[in-house]
Amino acid sequence: MSLSLTSAVRLPTGYDMPVLGLGVYQNDDCGPACLAALKHGYRHIDSARLYNNEAEVGKAVRESGVPRNEIFITSKVMHHEHGYESTLRAIDNSLERFGFDYLDLYLIHSPLSGKAKRLEAWKALVDAKKAGKLRTIGVSNYNIKHIEEIREAGLEMPDVNQVELHPFCQQKPIVEYCEKNNVIVQAYCPLVRGKFDNPVLQKIAKNYSKDVAQVLVRWSLQRGFVPLPKSSKRERVVSNADVFDFVISAEDMSEIDGLDRGKDGAISWNPVDAD
Template sequence: MAPLTPISTISMSSGFTMPVLGLGVFRNDDCQPACLAALECGYRHIDSARVYYNEAQVGEAVRKSGVPRDQVFITTKIYDLERGFDGALQAVDDSLKNFGFNYIDLYLIHSPLFGKTKRLETYRALLEAKEAGKIRTVGVSNYSPDHIEEIRAAGYELPAVNQVELHPFCQQQPIVEYCKKNGIVVQAYTPLVRGKLDSPVILEIAQKYNKTLAQVAVRWSLQSGLVPLPKSSQPKRVVANADVFDFELSPEDMTKIDALDRGKDGAVTWNPVDAA
């Protein structure tokens, strides 16, 4: 594979590209400093959600940064209680108003909760918003292969992206294998395990490369073909988390980290991939 750089992108089935590294702004009530630091140091991808209540702050940060809108990839997600066809259309319009943008690069269904009927109604609405030019790419989050197969069975195009909790201790291998087979990009949220990266294996590897535990985790994610979304509210850590393009983990070290997988037992968030 070609060497990764801060401006490297990955192609999606929608025909658009996505930067390989994104900033997560989960539960960051004052995310402007983090967003501005990210955009200044080279990030071109910010991952928000309606339930984070910071879409407006992200939009304002993009404008303050001076980086042209068309050079920043923006993701948001529809909250479960807003779902259904009409609710989803309203949510998209509200998100556009919050951001102050005339389109959103990627819009995700936040989880598979609330059942098949609402999942499919919501997905259909997002496809309609895409046709109207309000969304460029439609995706899902926390979806299992069974949830995505519902979309195929309904006759809709498959999502271009599936965002799931994914890190060395929860590698979601069945989901990743399915998505790669079906041309679906996998985004990794909580790639830093909420700071719980103190594995002797990762510590040893970090010391070997003179990198932080977080930098090793992000680099592992990138080399695994994922799109990691490390989150920090601290500008210095935001910058440090992106300092991952001047080294490469060896195949042996990748294998050592791969072996840390504990499956679903390794999850540290809600991880609702098995929702009915």
């Protein structure tokens, strides 16, 4: 089946998550980008408490005229708010900021709080899901051991793990584990923060009459990830989604796969090795 901007992946919870989302990290005034994305057909926006723009995302959703139930909204709780009661308060505060009565996906933003705190936070997400405040729950920046401790505690497994993912940092062991355990992989920093000077990527982009950003998004989609490209510019928001009219060949995919530098290729904080 060919992909389109309306394509979605079915989550274990039974809800559908669009295969491409708009990232709004470091974009306090993200309203124009959100409105441009929704007007162009995006139905997935990825925010977080750390980003300080939950209210702006909520306002843009209301102004867009697109029904709330047609848009997949994510937020995340940062490690300094972990703990059971503090995480429940964070969830309620997120809902208040957005102006929504539920969120489609809520993630533990990182494992940096330590095992005890992050397990308390996970229990809070499980209970908030049971209460109808969250439809789907997951984690971010989690390595295999962090997810396994959830299993070992006898708790339900996360449905999503959002990690830094692009050709230079492919996190292969984490991805393989998630695929084997029915955990959907979301890719943040899919555009390598605009570092488009790699000659392999430039050559392949030229082959398809696309730009490097579009090749990076398409590579992520063909690898089965859910990429979250970020831009504050309307024209880039639109062009980043112009990736459904071509398919990267197996040979070119293999050449891009060969760019992996493991953890040395990370361009973000990538705290997957936290204790």
